[in-house]
Amino acid sequence: MAEKGTRSDHSMRVFWRVTRWYFIALTVIALVVLISHWLIQGHLINQLNDSRIVNVSGRQRMLSQQLAKQVLKLLPDNTPAERKELRRQIQESLNLWVHSFHGLRGGDSTLQLPGQNSEAILQMFDDINEPFQNMHLAALEILDSLDKNINTNYENLLPAKKSILNNEGMFLNGMNNIVFQYDKEAKAKIVHLRKVEFFLLLFTLIALILELIFIFIPTAKYVRRNMRQLANAQEKAIQKTIEIENLYKAKEQSVQKLRALNYALDQATLFASITLDGNLTYISEKLSAFLGYKGKKPIGQLSTVLTKNDVEQQYIDQLIRSLRSSIWTGEVSITDQTDEKKWLELSFVPVNRKGVKQDYLLICSDITPRKTAQAELQKLNQERFELEIQQQKLLSAQVIDAQEKERQRIARDMHDGIGQMLTALKFNLEAINLEKIDKAKLKLEGTKELAANLIKGVRIATFNLTPPELTDYGISPALSKLCSELQKLTGKNILFENKTNFDQRLDPIIETNLYRISQEAVNNAIKYANSSYILLAISHSEDLLSISIDDNGLGLHDDLNTSQKSETTQLGLSFMKERVKFINGRLFIRSEKGKGTRITVNVPI
Known part of the structure; x- marks a missing residue:
């Protein structure tokens, strides 16, 4: 001891x-x-x-x-x-x-x-x-x-x-x-x-x-040592466990009855009681009024009490026959006594009582407003999806049309410019007669001038397609070159300003889209806004790159706010918006009639 x-x-x-x-x-x-x-x-x-x-x-x-x-x-x-x-x-x-x-x-x-x-x-x-x-x-x-x-x-x-x-x-x-x-x-x-x-x-x-x-x-060592001691007391514990299990079963039956009663009182105000075969034994006043019954409470089968519709009655009868000894919860559509369509969430809770066959406690919740809202939401989502499909089709058609116009422009530039100069160069070369030195020299001088113009035309066409500065040096040098070249070609004041000396390289897709957006904005200012002064400025912070294009032209007021829109300008703005959205940026357009336009593009870096 x-x-x-x-x-x-x-x-x-x-x-x-x-x-x-x-x-x-x-x-x-x-x-x-x-x-x-x-x-x-x-x-x-x-x-x-x-x-x-x-x-x-x-x-x-x-x-x-x-x-x-x-x-x-x-x-x-x-x-x-x-x-x-x-x-x-x-x-x-x-x-x-x-x-x-x-x-x-x-x-x-x-x-x-x-x-x-x-x-x-x-x-x-x-x-x-x-x-x-x-x-x-x-x-x-x-x-x-x-x-x-x-x-x-x-x-x-x-x-x-x-x-x-x-x-x-x-x-x-x-x-x-x-x-x-x-x-x-x-x-x-x-x-x-x-x-x-x-x-x-x-x-x-x-x-x-x-x-x-x-x-x-x-602690693990201590527990392992004591487990050996507990093994010796296992036989005595088994007998006590049996006694505890008997007490637990009796307690569990009481808990189940209390749980069913608490569930009905706490979670629902619409409830009823039915037998195993679906015969109604009790129905609450509120559920009776909800179903449209006035005065005396209804009696009979649950399916005929809940709905007037034959198909819905058959479904409820089949549901009751398939019930087991566990709680079942689901949604059911009914037609009440006033022929109004309603939705209920039903919960069948089995109730076991001593000396009485098992019956079910039916707990209901009105979910008609939620179902109506879901139907409306589904209809709105379908309409929005169809609208987005139509908008996507329209945008695709605009993109294809723009591509075709761009191909036609390139073909026209090649035919009218480079093609004619090549033809003239060929004729000049064929017309050179080396026996007549003086005339041959004049022909050669003309041939040189045609060759220079041909080289210039090829460079302009190549520059409009993909400027080498963008590929080799990045967005800032490419925009600077764009402004200088367009100033030479148009004779307008087209200036470039790098406010923060930005010289970083970005993703090629981002640089290409930024260049095309800037090119489109400057070309619109030249062609449609009657601008004499255009300023393209670039600046950046730690996580944001900003490009702005200012002009002193006619402004976009009419194009943006009247029903008679310029098709070309509107298409250009649509392309700019799509490009900005593609690179996860933001586009701001501020324009006043007769006072010019400012277009700003912000992209994260």
Whole structure:
């Protein structure tokens, strides 16, 4: 007995020691998880603040431009009503602009701006404070003049108007720098969080390894030793297990009855009770009213009570005959007593009671609105699919037509240009008579000129098909060459500007599509917009390449907003949109009638 007591005491000491270390290990892991969650949640909150700050900062640029545009609309010939409307618009823009500026700088709970700016951002705000104050004071001066006299002389408004326009550029540049700095600091926070997360992961792995070495392995040895002891007590446990199983069966029957009752009370308000052969023994008031019965509750077979339709009755009867001793759930269509089509989700729950044959508890849910919505959705999806097929067919036809026109143009250029020059070159060579030296020299000079023109024509045709600069050097040199060549051929001012000295190579498919989009935009400006000045500019950031084409032509207003559209221009714009979509980019077109067009293409890099 003393030996057994000693073994028992030793086992308990081992057990409590293992339990203590196991609790310590779990506590460490829990602390690591909680700290990780706290850090990540804090960072997510900061990320929400950062996104809100960047959004408001971007809006500041728009508001400053909006304020400048509204001030520009103040003209000598404005009517009093127009000046009152402009005064109201300037006041609204100015209030939001000033409120957002102070909120970004010092925080504002109404704008959800924390105001926790770094020293660099605060310095940037100090740098743009002077143009901001100048614009603010000038706008207030204009509002004050209009408040005193809505018909005040235009000359009185001119100094303040010039002050706003002179300071707008500096303010916009400063806000751009602030937005970029906000974005830079947000990325730095993410990098820091990754390091912290990696450290916590490493610490968690070390804790798990230590737990494996000092807790799980000793515990496994201890359990294996005790399993031998438990084998001796197995025979005694078997007898007790039999007794427990008998008690468990009795308990399970009670649990099943309670489960069926709870399921009916908690999950459904439409229910009934039926026998094994489908005869209705009870129906709830709500289900009876739902089926359209008034007054006395219906009796009889469940199928005839639920629906008036013969086919639906046969299906329900067959369903009841196929039921087993498990819960069945499914959807059934019925026709109620008012001839209205409805959908029910039925659940047959078997109920076993002592001394009574098994019956079923029927639980129903009305799913008619959901089924109606699904049918409508399926109809809309089918209509949308058919519309997309028609649009795809139309686009394919346009692409094939454009390809055929391009082939015809190439053939025409080869025949009218290069073909005729080759023919003339052949005739000149055949007409050379070496016996008449002077005439032969003249013929040779003409032949040289024809050969030079022929080479030029071949180069132009090759350049229009695939410029060698695009393949050899990339998109920037190719666009520069495009502008210089088109300037020589057309005599128009076609300029190229690489604002950020972009010289990276992109995927050949992306470069080819960007070149064709730019070529199409410049050609449209030359042919259809009657432009005399075209500027093609390229710039980039860390993850975005931007190409813009500006011209001073007639604009695309009529082509974009009237029913009589230019087929060629519309087809060109459609091709540009498809190319931009193919390379996962975005296309922006801003045009005003008589004031030119700006086309901007942005692609990720």
